[in-house]
Amino acid sequence: MVDGHPAPLLRLEGVQKTFGPTRALKDANLTIPTGGVVHVLIGENGSGKSTLLGVLSGQIRHDAGTVSLEGRPVRFGSPVAALRHGVAMVSQEIAVAPDLSVAENVLLGRGQVRRWAGISRSASRSKAQGVLERLDFDVDPDCPVRRLRPDQRQMVEIARALTAEARILILDEPTSSLTDDEVGSLFATVRRLKAQGVAIIFVSHRMQELFEIADDITVLRDGVTVAEGSAASFTPESLVSAMLGEDPPAGREGGSAASAGVGSDDPVALRVSGLVVPGSVEDFRLDLRRGEIVGLAGLVGAGRSEVLESIFGARGHAAGTFEIHGKPYVPHGPRRAIAHGIGFVPADRKADGLVLGMSVGANMTMVDTHDAPRLAPPARGRGAATVARVAASLRLNPQLAETGTARLSGGNQQKVAVAKWLVRRPGVLLLDEPTRGVDVMAKADIHQELRAIAAAGSALLVNSSEIDELLTLCHRVLVMFRGRVVADLAVPDTDDSEILKLAGGQPC
């Protein structure tokens, strides 16, 4: 910055943040010179993007580095403090009160107009109306938010941010749950706000989209700002290589070595055709062969988890036809799926994968014993040998069996969440983010065991947000974009930049 230039509206310099052993941010920088620009922030999962947004919006306190607004250093202790400085964030999960009206939601928190001792309804309503007009958002202010579409709810959140006189508006993956038309109207709103002088920080992975809207781009990788500049100075290719780094990640050998075993003549373990989940998945089809590991890649909201949950029968009835080992299978709840030899490791191990209050042993035998007579005394040592074998193969200390699961590290918890399915070897194992948030060693152990059970004849469908993981583990990768499979890639012949581009909606 040249001397004498006015101080930039927002500047982050050398911001650092450590969570326990993880250094989420090492050297994050971001500059927004003035209002009225759209600044895209991009980075892979685990690049520290969410932490950076947390620091900006007052949810996380940084350890070192400076955040300054118009040259004055600031340190937000809470989201309210950030709002007071004119920084507002609209998060990925839309947080509106469904039973309050549009006007009430817009004014929620601080915007109500007070008169005498109470809230003035009419004054509040007209204030909300003003904000809605500023957004050119045509909706009845008295309509309960419950009745609105997702994009309209998002607009309500944006309106709420504006009532706080936001000068900097953060939109975290705002398009992940929107249709094409809805994205169009969101972009119109963003442009309108830009013209009104608001600075917008826009997080997105969709290449086409972000080039359409961005003025400036900042790329984050491993907690470090690795590239920043005007949108015109990037191409989709240069952006992807900045996100991934120059050297391709190691550890691809395992995948290619394992792929030797599967051929097109191996019997199909799971066949899915015409799977439709309204609003999430369109016409998903898959032939998963014995011994094969297939990966699902895509952005948040691409419909990957919905595919796994539908096959397992965990989310109501899904349209589509399914076959297990050539026999028809109609998903209807986890019990039927398990009876058909299907296993499912959910993404959230703490809430869905494990009962944390129970012992490791109880969790590991939970699936295997789910159909035992309920009043029969659990025979001591029933399946103990199997449990010990599974624990050993995942390098999980068998002495932990009596320990409360809550006391284990994240890596060991995830091992238990996987192990409970391996006690009864499943014909088809569905894994949703099988190594999210686990340490490197536990990840390697889990990967090794997954390859081993595939080699022994199980068929695996792995959903992961980490492209590296898919390339390490899988024989082929299906890339999804907005509910559709857009590519079916054999692993030795693809790489992370191709997958990332396809996942972002860029045809290759």
Add this chain to the structure above:
Amino acid sequence: MLNPLIRRAWASTSQFRLVLLLVVAMFAFFALTQPAFSTSTNVQNLVANSSLLWVVAMGMTFVLLSGGFDLSVGATAALTGILMAKSLELGIPGPLVVVLCVAAGALVGGLLNGVAVGKVGLSVFVVTLATMTSLTGVVSLWSGSNSFLVTAPAAKWLATERFLGLPMPIWIMAAVFLVALYVQNRTYFGRDVYAIGGSATAARLSGIHVPRTLIIVYAVAGACAALAGTIGVGRVGAAVPTVDSTLALQAIAAVLLGGTALTGGSGGVGGTALGVLFIAILQNGLSLAGVASDWQNVVTGVILIVAVAGDRIDPRLITRRRSPSSTAVDRATLSASSRGA
């Protein structure tokens, strides 16, 4: 150094240690200050007087472990009393009537509360409140607001018969407790209840039949309430047309005092037994001391808060004190207690 067995037993009390200490301390205090307290007759009366609450609270423990609660048990007990009186009038043999009553209680609990909560997924509070309200009405209508004198030998036998020198309610309490303890710790059903209370989603995804388990849990609570209802009729010698509206809340209080979490998934019937004894000793001791019985409620309320708050502070203090020297085995024992005694 303490014997490992004693240490293990002590560790297993971690969830209801405060109430355990209070029960012992109160017993000692009343024994020293009230000469009439520690006589064999008084202790037997004290325990037998708590039999209704005990039996109801044992069933209630499973409901809380599964993550719910049941407000309707008092109404179920009253309804069973009327059912008992009417069936005995018809000349149905006494033992059969008791079986009939318990089955009716299980049916009411399972079909009304269990199906609505477990299968339909309605709110526990609304469902059990509605059941309580309707059953209270049914009790009044069916009885015509009349009391029924019950003189059948079966009713007397339940309440006043002695076996090996102890009143029958104490034997019933022991039997209910042992069955509950067995089901809780030694069956897959017991494990299912803990799993559902810990995380209903994780239980469901693991193949556990969540609706069926919940229906049985509420049926068990109803059956226990019905059994308590029959004991009550025996003790009073009549079936009365009024619902003891405090029974359900007292039972929930006893379960919570005993260290079972309102959110489900941890605790157990061992703690509940102490919770009931706490209320019983307090009531008995204070009345012997000539203190107005209202103070019993005041003290119970205060201790309930302290016990639940202590639940948040206690484990950290205890593990911190032990942690420098604690071994893997120690930690394993401590956590094994998370399934309760």
